[in-house]
Amino acid sequence: MTNPAPRSRRHLSEILGRVAIAGALVGPALLIATLSSRVASASTKSGVISAVGAENEYANVLSQVGGKYVSVSSVLNNPNTDPHTYEASPSVAQAVSQAQLIVQNGVGYDAFMNNIEAASPNPKRKVIVVQDVLGLKDNTPNPHLWYDPKTMPEVASVMAKDLAALEPSHRAYFQTKLAAFITSLQPLTTAIASFKTKYSGTRVAVTEPVADYLLVAMGVKILTPFVFQADVMNGVDPSPENITLEKSFFTKHEAQVFCYNQQVVDSLTVSVRQSAESNHVPVVGVYETMPTPGYDYQTWMLAEVSAIQRAVVQHTSTKKL
Secondary structure: OOOOOOOOHHHHHHHHHHHHHHOOOOOOOOOOOOOOHHHHHHOOOOOOEEEEEEEHHHHHHHHHHHHHHEEEEEEEOOOOOOOOOOOOOHHHHHHHHHOOEEEEOOOOOOOHHHHHHHHOOOOOOEEEEHHHHHOOOOOOOOOOHHHOOOHHHHHHHHHHHHHHHHOHHHHHHHHHHHHHHHHHOHHHHHHHHHHHHHHOOOEEEEOOHHHHHHHHHOOOEEOOOHHHHHHHHOOOOOOHHHHHHHHHHHHOOOOOEEEEEOOOOOHHHHHHHHHHHHOOOOEEEEOOOOOOOOOOHHHHHHHHHHHHHHHHHOOOOEOOO
C-alpha cells in the first residue's frame, strides 16, 4: 500500500499537477518558491547546470556539491509557513521543465514533482529520488528522510555522480566538493555520538515524526505512539484516548523534552505544547524545511541537536532557531 501524502500534501500535489498541465495559477497568488531567474538562464551558460531541489535542504546540499557549476533553486523553502498548504505559481513548472537535474524526497512527501516532470518530459534530465537512493519502500511511514544522519552523505554522492555525468569536464571539481561536504558533517556526527553517550534513553514526546530519525540516532526514547504522530502529520484528529495519553507524558513528568513541528501548528498542537509548558517540560521546535537565512544543512541539523541537548541539560526551551 502506498504511503499516503502527509496532511494536505495530497492537496498540494493536485494543485501543482494542475499548474504544470494547465499553466495557470490555482487559488490565491501564494508562491511556494522564489525561483530565481538564474534557473531560466542557467542552461544557456556554458558549463553551468540548472537544478531544482523539491525541498530547500536538498537544494542546499546540491549547491554545496555543485559549487560554481550549478545554479539551484528550491520549491519548498519557507520556514515561516506551513509547507503542506503552499500553492504554486506557473514559474515552478517552468523552472522544473528547464532543470537538468532534480532532487526530490519521495515516499509520498513531494509527489507533486512527478506530475510537473511528467508534463515536461526530458529524456536527458536526471532525477534523484532520495527514497530510491536509500532503497526505501513506498509505504515507509516517516517521510522526513533528511533528518536521518545517514541520508545526506549517500544522496550527496549520487549528486556528485550525476553532476559529473552532465558535465564530465568538472568531475574532479565535484568530487572535491563532495569530499569537503562529507568532512563538514563531522561536527554533527560528533555531537550526535556525544549526546547518545551521555544522555541515551532521554524520554521525549513529539507531535509528529519530523525529527524522529535524528532522535533515534541520538539514542532518545520517543514516548508518543506513532499512530498519534501519523494522525497529526496526515491532518487526522487523534483519538481522545491518544490525546489524553500524550498530555499525560507531561502531567506525570515522564517526558523530559517535547519536540513539535514548528511550521505546522493548530489548536491541538498548541494545546499539547501548553500542557508541556505548564508542567515545566522544555519544548524544542523542529523544522520541516531548512530555516533561512543563516543556515546550511549541516548547521541546521547541528542547531537542532544543540537545542535538544540544552533542553535536557539546562531545561531551556528553543521554540525557534
